[in-house]
Amino acid sequence: MNIFDKYLDNIKKILLDLSKKGDLILPSSLDGITAEIPPAKFDSDISTNVAMVLSKLNKKSPIDLADILSDKIKGQDKLIDEISVVKPGFINIKFKPIFWTNFIKEIIQNSKSYGINNNEAKKNYLIEFVSANPTGPLHVGHCRGAILGDVIANVLLFNKHKVTKEYYVNDYGNQIINFTKSVYFRIREISFNEPFPIDNEELYPGDYLIDFAKNILNSNKDIDFKNFNNISEKLTELAIEEALKLIKKNLKSLGINHDNFISEKKLVLNHEVEKVIEFLQKNKFVYKGKIKAPAGEDDDNWIEREQLLFKSTDFGDDKDRALQKSDNAWTYFASDVAYHKNKLDRKFDQLINILGADHAGYIKRITSSVEALSNSKGKLICKVSQLVKLIKNKKPFKMSKRKGDYITVDDLINEVGKDATRFIMLNRSSDVELDFDFDNVVEKSKDNPLYYVQYCYVRIASVFRHIGKDLKSDIKIDKYDFEYSKDEINILKKISEWPKCIDTSSNKLEPHRIPTYLFELSSLFHSYWNLGKDNPDKRFINDQKKVTNDKLIFLKAISNIIKSGMDIVGVSVPEKM
RNA sequence: GCGCUUGUAGCUCAAUUGGAUAGAGCGCCUGACUUCGGAUCAGGAGGUUGAGGGUUCAACUCCUUCCGGGCGCACCA
Numbered sequence: 001m002n003i004f005d006k007y008l009d010n011i012k013k014i015l016l017d018l019s020k021k022g023d024l025i026l027p028s029s030l031d032g033i034t035a036e037i038p039p040a041k042f043d044s045d046i047s048t049n050v051a052m053v054l055s056k057l058n059k060k061s062p063i064d065l066a067d068i069l070s071d072k073i074k075g076q077d078k079l080i081d082e083i084s085v086v087k088p089g090f091i092n093i094k095f096k097p098i099f100w101t102n103f104i105k106e107i108i109q110n111s112k113s114y115g116i117n118n119n120e121a122k123k124n125y126l127i128e129f130v131s132a133n134p135t136g137p138l139h140v141g142h143c144r145g146a147i148l149g150d151v152i153a154n155v156l157l158f159n160k161h162k163v164t165k166e167y168y169v170n171d172y173g174n175q176i177i178n179f180t181k182s183v184y185f186r187i188r189e190i191s192f193n194e195p196f197p198i199d200n201e202e203l204y205p206g207d208y209l210i211d212f213a214k215n216i217l218n219s220n221k222d223i224d225f226k227n228f229n230n231i232s233e234k235l236t237e238l239a240i241e242e243a244l245k246l247i248k249k250n251l252k253s254l255g256i257n258h259d260n261f262i263s264e265k266k267l268v269l270n271h272e273v274e275k276v277i278e279f280l281q282k283n284k285f286v287y288k289g290k291i292k293a294p295a296g297e298d299d300d301n302w303i304e305r306e307q308l309l310f311k312s313t314d315f316g317d318d319k320d321r322a323l324q325k326s327d328n329a330w331t332y333f334a335s336d337v338a339y340h341k342n343k344l345d346r347k348f349d350q351l352i353n354i355l356g357a358d359h360a361g362y363i364k365r366i367t368s369s370v371e372a373l374s375n376s377k378g379k380l381i382c383k384v385s386q387l388v389k390l391i392k393n394k395k396p397f398k399m400s401k402r403k404g405d406y407i408t409v410d411d412l413i414n415e416v417g418k419d420a421t422r423f424i425m426l427n428r429s430s431d432v433e434l435d436f437d438f439d440n441v442v443e444k445s446k447d448n449p450l451y452y453v454q455y456c457y458v459r460i461a462s463v464f465r466h467i468g469k470d471l472k473s474d475i476k477i478d479k480y481d482f483e484y485s486k487d488e489i490n491i492l493k494k495i496s497e498w499p500k501c502i503d504t505s506s507n508k509l510e511p512h513r514i515p516t517y518l519f520e521l522s523s524l525f526h527s528y529w530n531l532g533k534d535n536p537d538k539r540f541i542n543d544q545k546k547v548t549n550d551k552l553i554f555l556k557a558i559s560n561i562i563k564s565g566m567d568i569v570g571v572s573v574p575e576k577m
Numbered sequence: 578g579c580g581c582u583u584g585u586a587g588c589u590c591a592a593u594u595g596g597a598u599a600g601a602g603c604g605c606c607u608g609a610c611u612u613c614g615g616a617u618c619a620g621g622a623g624g625u626u627g628a629g630g631g632u633u634c635a636a637c638u639c640c641u642u643c644c645g646g647g648c649g650c651a652c653c654a
Contacts, residue, residue, distance in 0.1 A: 032595090034593095034596085036593065036596070037593055038597080039596095039597065039598085039600095040600095041597090047596090047597085049595095049596060049634095049635090052596080052634055052635070055634065056634070061634095062634065086597070088596090088597070088634065088635070089597095089634075089635095090597060133654065170654060173653080174652095174653065174654085175653070175654055291651065293651080294578075294579065294650060294651085295578045302651080303651080303652095304651095305652080307652075317580095318579065318580060318650085319650090319651095322651075324652085326652060327652080329652085331654095332653070332654050333654095336654095356648095357581095357582080357647080357648055357649085358648060358649070359648095359654090360581055360582070360648065360649065361581065361648080361649040361650060362649085362654095363581080364580080364581085384581085384582080386647085386648085387647075387648080427590085428591090429591085431582075432582095432590075433583080433646095433647070434589095435589065435590095437589090440603095447602075448616090449602080452602095452617095455616055455617080458616090459614065459617090462614070463614085466614095497593075500593060501593080503593095507594070510594090516590095516592095519601080519602090520591095520601080523602095526617060526618070527617095527618065529614065529617075529618085530614085530615085530618040530619080532613095533609080533610090533613080533614085533618075534609090540614085541614085577616070
């Protein structure tokens with residue numbers, strides 16, 4: 001139940017009535033009219049901008065129009081206590097306490113569905129995220145995008161959309177050849193005692209490759225590793241298998257579960273690249289040509305080659321993009337276009353890609369290709385997750401590719417845990433660089449928003465424990481005949497904003513709003529809790545060691561929201577800390 | 578040079594998809610507490626939202642021109 005949507009509907013009905021009678025002129029669309037949360041200082045529950053939107057068209061001042069409309073609105077609703085018009089023309093609605101009693105009854109009786117938007121059409125989404133090269137463990141750089149993608153999926157799922165989570169495995173191309181060679185040299189190091197060529201910059205130096213090599217040797221005793229050319233294909237397979245095993249383990253420790261892993265190599269071997277290029281050729285999006293050097297580039301270093309290009313400039317890209325290398329092999333882009341054709345063929349309503357900041361330059365060309373393939377704009381949305389700045393001992397911690405100098409997901413989980421990693425990584429808008437302060441993240445205080453929110457739940461759980469009730473089970477009471485106080489209504493108002501929070505998070509694909517909301521709700525709750533210090537009436541457990549029904553329901557409603565919110569974020573809510 | 582992105586309190590960030598007097602946390606200054614439900618709370622100071630122009634009843638938000646930061650810019654993935 002979204003009270004803002006409900007009242008917006010009421011208001012629109014009144015507007016249509018008035019316009020039928022000829023008393024009001026309406027624009028062709030009522031989209032600009034909204035029902036909002038009024039700023040706290042106004043002591044009001046819902047506000048609408050309707051008078052300001054319609055004033056010009058009706059040649060009346062916003063205030064006059066608001067006066068007329070507010071009378072109409074109040075006239076048809078007994079639950080409204082007070083309605084006021086505030087400059088520059090807002091109409092503010094304040095409800096009687098009984099409204100909030102009804103409200104909490106409604107959300108307690110429908111606790112499973114509270115927050116879900118039932119008015120919107122449900123879509124079938126595909127979200128691709130992580131898709132890190134299968135050449136080693138995931139590190140912090142992958143982490144933020146991984147969590148972002150996972151939580152976006154959770155929000156959409158919460159809102160009853162269909163979601164498929166997918167990982168594109170780049171198991172084809174030069175990087176994979178270098179990776180296989182690296183594993184091979186580690187095998188030689190172990191089996192034939194030859195030192196690993198550490199100076200070869202093409203190779204992957206990481207120590208984890210020693211483990212890969214050992215695992216491969218142990219489970220493939222029948223293979224003779226002496227001659228690389230004889231076993232290169234098999235070894236590639238085995239090496240990728242090892243890497244994927246590790247990556248999946250990392251994802252699992254972050255609480256992330258993909259539905260599909262799609263292999264680039266399989267797409268190529270199935271000739272899906274040829275097919276998609278044929279398709280593009282038919283539609284004149286492909287031609288043989290040369291790419292010019294960008295301005296500022298030294299012309300002497302620039303080699304012009306004729307190659308197969310995709311006309312991404314037709315869709316606003318700044319240059320056309322190569323599909324084929326000079327040795328006729330497909331570029332990464334070409335197989336990615338094939339992958340996106342593959343996605344389109346599976347008939348999703350909406351495709352979402354989560355990319356790291358360093359791949360933002362890639363967005364234009366891939367959305368261009370999807371537009372060319374589907375003939376529709378906006379079919380693919382790309383979300384970029386900005387960099388994470390690691391801070392240790394109050395100093396920035398620089399990662400470099402040299403071995404031992406970068407932080408893996410494993411390190412992160414071991415040091416700060418899954419919950420803190422997820423909550424903090426998500427706590428900020430994905431568009432903004434994030435400071436990840438190791439010392440702060442493990443701190444158990446108010447400075448750490450995770451614990452602040454969890455502690456709220458713990459406090460509620462402790463009340464239930466004291467009276468021998470289970471917080472997790474549903475509560476049923478006979479009569480909702482009580483009235484909430486001002487302090488309590490204040491929190492109920494916040495609870496009424498929850499569907500709006502879900503809506504915005506879901507529509508804008510901005511899940512950071514959820515931790516922010518939970519923090520605000522928790523803050524109100526902690527304040528209320530502390531009122532009990534001076535005022536026994538505000539304590540949940542009274543002198544008779546009992547909790548009255550109104551308080552019990554009130555606590556349950558708050559804990560329900562915290563639980564659903566934390567479930568979406570993918571973080572636990574302990575009952576004791 | 579071009580493209581994307583970002584600039585909000587001393588610091589880290591929000592701001593309800595264009596709304597009202599721009600809000601939190603940290604830090605600073607008061608105050609509650611012999612752990613009672615303190616992993617908490619109450620109060621205070623702190624702002625020309627990088628700068629200018631425009632659109633709008635209304636701009637942190639949209640457009641535009643500058644300025645500063647980040648990322649990217651061949652056949653790598």
